[in-house]
Amino acid sequence: MKKFRDIEQLSAYLDGQLSPSDSARVESRTSSDPELDSVLSDLRAARGILRKLPQRKAPRNFTLTRAMVGLKPPLPRTFSIFRFSSAFATILLVLTFAANILAPKMGFGAAAPVAEYALGMGGGGGCDTCSPEMFAADAPAATEAPVATELPALAPPIETGITATPELLPMSTETIRIAAPTEIPTAKDAGTLEVPQDQPPVTNDALIPLTWQIGLLVIVLLSALIMYGLRQSAIRKWK
Amino acid sequence: MDENALIHSAQNGDLDSFNTLILHYQDSVFHTALRIIGDEDLAQDAAQEAFISAFRNVASFRGGSFKAWLMRMVTNACYDEFRRQKRRPTTPLEPDTADGEEMDSPRWLADKGMTPAEKFEADELEHAIQHCLDALPTDFRSVVVLADIQGMDYSEVATASRVPLGTIKSRLARARLRLRECLRSFEELLPSSFRLQEEGDL
Numbered sequence: 001m002k003k004f005r006d007i008e009q010l011s012a013y014l015d016g017q018l019s020p021s022d023s024a025r026v027e028s029r030t031s032s033d034p035e036l037d038s039v040l041s042d043l044r045a046a047r048g049i050l051r052k053l054p055q056r057k058a059p060r061n062f063t064l065t066r067a068m069v070g071l072k073p074p075l076p077r078t079f080s081i082f083r084f085s086s087a088f089a090t091i092l093l094v095l096t097f098a099a100n101i102l103a104p105k106m107g108f109g110a111a112a113p114v115a116e117y118a119l120g121m122g123g124g125g126g127c128d129t130c131s132p133e134m135f136a137a138d139a140p141a142a143t144e145a146p147v148a149t150e151l152p153a154l155a156p157p158i159e160t161g162i163t164a165t166p167e168l169l170p171m172s173t174e175t176i177r178i179a180a181p182t183e184i185p186t187a188k189d190a191g192t193l194e195v196p197q198d199q200p201p202v203t204n205d206a207l208i209p210l211t212w213q214i215g216l217l218v219i220v221l222l223s224a225l226i227m228y229g230l231r232q233s234a235i236r237k238w239k
Numbered sequence: 240m241d242e243n244a245l246i247h248s249a250q251n252g253d254l255d256s257f258n259t260l261i262l263h264y265q266d267s268v269f270h271t272a273l274r275i276i277g278d279e280d281l282a283q284d285a286a287q288e289a290f291i292s293a294f295r296n297v298a299s300f301r302g303g304s305f306k307a308w309l310m311r312m313v314t315n316a317c318y319d320e321f322r323r324q325k326r327r328p329t330t331p332l333e334p335d336t337a338d339g340e341e342m343d344s345p346r347w348l349a350d351k352g353m354t355p356a357e358k359f360e361a362d363e364l365e366h367a368i369q370h371c372l373d374a375l376p377t378d379f380r381s382v383v384v385l386a387d388i389q390g391m392d393y394s395e396v397a398t399a400s401r402v403p404l405g406t407i408k409s410r411l412a413r414a415r416l417r418l419r420e421c422l423r424s425f426e427e428l429l430p431s432s433f434r435l436q437e438e439g440d441l
């Protein structure tokens with residue numbers, strides 16, 4: 001068996017890939033070595049057979065369509081504006097829903113301003129999240145107020161929004177009544193207490209008004225519709 | 240056909256220009272895929288994949304032989320096809336007859352090598368050559384197809400195969416040696432001008 005290096009040289013010689021000096025060397029060797037010459041003939045024959053192999057025609061056209069290569073029609077510039085507005089409105093819409101759901105749980109929202117209002121007015125407005133201890137800590141002296149301790153135990157509770165008359169109750173007592181308005185007032189006090197008429201009612205309205213949400217929804221839907229129209233128009237023009 | 244202008248247009252996303260290039264090269268691409276894979280349907284798939292891949296990557300073409308670059312796409316597509324076949328062999332586990340009964344001696348159980356009778360009956364030279372090509376390792380096959388069947392020079396084959404020139408030279412020599420051995424068994428099918436010489440004590 002000839003060395004593979006020789007066969008490689010012969011193969012390259014057939015293809016004209018050798019330098020003139022190497023080609024001359026191969027020619028001289030093949031002329032003096034019949035075995036090497038035989039190998040060269042075999043390689044030449046094998047190569048010739050392959051080269052004579054008829055070229056097969058493509059059975060069909062392989063031309064590409066836009067869909068095959070994932071090309072999309074060029075969209076007008078306004079498309080990006082509507083895309084942005086649609087996305088922005090969608091995000092806002094989701095945020096408004098989230099705010100309306102989470103606000104009451106977090107202690108924000110509609111209840112907070114009412115509580116502030118009630119406190120500001122000095123009334124017994126609701127503070128759902130406040131505990132009596134919170135107020136007691138702030139006003140320890142108030143718990144010792146004589147009026148509070150002298151109240152009869154059987155007095156019926158009254159509704160929220162009770163305000164003590166300034167001439168009968170000192171400020172400390174008023175603070176206690178804010179903290180626990182349903183426990184302290186009595187029938188005796190009822191005659192001296194009055195319910196303010198100007199306090200707004202406590203409602204459970206959402207933090208973000210419904211009209212805002214509807215507006216955002218309209219923007220989202222309109223933008224989507226316009227984008228669809230622009231895309232279809234671009235596709236029609238492209239075809 | 241101004242190939243450079245068409246390539247430039249294709250690089251700018253002009254699909255029509257690229258389709259013109261496809262029409263020019265599709266026979267070569269399909270023929271190469273057919274000789275490497277050995278199955279017409281799979282070769283069509285590989286050729287189509289090669290053109291799709293070529294269009295998507297045409298921006299990366301930096302000049303030189305476009306044919307060689309295209310052949311790299313098709314050889315890659317063929318290798319992908321081989322890998323797919325390895326992962327998902329399509330041979331049915333329980334081949335049935337037309338009546339739905341299991342075959343007694345299904346063809347897939349038979350020896351893949353050709354019997355002497357089959358060899359004798361192989362009246363087409365093309366089949367014999369394809370048989371020998373199929374017997375080559377894939378790397379050798381792609382090199383010999385590109386060099387000897389497509390007539391590309393060594394540098395083009397190196398570009399298409401992404402291997403050094405020396406490796407191309409070596410693989411081609413080995414592939415031709417093996418083909419010579421294989422074709423010797425089909426001697427009676429070969430044209431007289433291509434009859435291989437008797438093997439000596441090589």
